[in-house]
Amino acid sequence: MRKYIIATGFVGLLLTQNACREEYLNPSAASEQQVVNSTSGLITLANGMQFRYTVGREGALYNAVAASGLTTRELRVLNAGNTDELLLEQGYNSVQGNNAVIRNLWTSSQLTRNIADIILQNVDRVVQDPGTRSGLVAYASIFKALSLGTLARFFQQAPIVTGTNAQFVNREQMLREAIRQLEAAATLVSATPVGAGFTSQVVPGFDIPNTLQALIARYSLFVGDYDKAIAAAGRVNLTVRSFFSFDENSRNPVFEVAFSNRNVFEPTNANLGLSGVLAPDPADRRIAFYTQTANTARNLGTGFYTANNAPVPVYLPGEMLLIRAEAYARKGDLDNAITELNRVLTKTTDAWGIGAGLPAYSGPRTQEAVLAEIYRNRLIELAYMGFRLEDSRRFSRSGPGSTVPQASQERNRNFLPYPQTERFNNSSTPEDPTS
Secondary structure (H helix, E strand, C coil), rough: HHHHHCCCHHHHHHHHCCCCCCCCCCCCCCCCHHHHCCHHHHHHHHHHHHHHHCCCCCHHHHHHHHHHHHHHEEEECCCCCHHHHHHHHCCCCCCCCCCCCHHHHHHHHHHHHHHHHHHHHHHHHCCCCCCHHHHHHHHHHHHHHHHHHHHHCCCEEEEEECCCCEEEHHHHHHHHHHHHHHHHHHHHHHHHHHHHHEEECCCCCHHHHHHHHHHHHHHHHHHHHHHHHHHHHHHCCCCCCCCCCCCCCCCCCCHHHCCCCCCCCCECCCCCCCCCHHHCCCCCCCHHHHHCCCCCCCEEEEECCCCCCCCCCCCHHHHHHHHHHHHHHHHCHHHHHHHHHHHHCCCEEEECCCCCCCHHHHHCHHHHHHHHHHHHHHHHHHHCCCCCHHHHHHCCCCCCCCCCCCCCCCCCCCCCCCCCCHHCCCCCCCCCCCC
């Protein structure tokens, strides 16, 4: 993130370990009043927000990939010394609230959401230029939605405001708040396009209009609002890339921590941990995109985690097609579902170089069969993107509480326990889920 992370002193004031507010004052940092009363200060917060969400082993990005992959057999731990990751791989009762992956996933998401709220609460009062105001609102809305969406993928409940003993809401409320925020921002950006005065001062990589629609589509699918999901995904320009940027100072976290070595974790195997009817077709070109088998001394994983400066997509073109396919299928419109599914199966490349290059779907034209093929393609198309746990639950795959023997279950948790740091500081914290 180059020069953009230098002036993030105020973020140090927000280093909470829970949704309650605990400020750690840094005498060399700008005060809150200085930051929230100037346009440059709010833009500084915007850059710090992306840094907080994406960078390092503490960021939500790394921990979402790790938590999702390790609880669904997508990833495997290489060195038992990585205790927190190992316990997630073991799953079930081995996963407790003192797990660092869980703590960091929660804390990074809540911190990012809190920074976004500070920007949204002050932008209209402070920023005079319409294009800059529009950009700040949209950018903060995107990161607020990403944070709420990340929490909803892993936790049954969470606070969505900052305060003493903040109350928890259920995951559907989190997702609907994310959608509401994104839709408001999309309306603003449509009326007042984001200006160069904003885009020239923030970390490059985001296409804001397309990202807003992509996230509306994603979270609408998760809450079962299929018409909205279809419409929003259809508004995304699939030739445009939108991504988190990294460099040698602010490094791609999954590459830096895991895929650059054989010490932490890697894909379970070259089939992405999939077997039986879920196993990829040997001719599927996506396997070569997401794995390498030529050098056994290297980590098996590739994809978007190949270098310190490798960008990570905020969404993928294939995700939008599969959102439409799933939404149509769940509505019982199998013709349109298969049409969208075939756009994924037959594409040879896309804006990110991903293509399956396979024949069109020829299986049974039943809702159950089509949804199963959509699920299989989500597992492959969206490898290591942190969605497999969410998808496994949504498609009612085997896991804790099912009648399938534990050794054969496709996931070892349904939801994660709440971090101890939240429980110790917030008396509103619910009991942990049993699995």
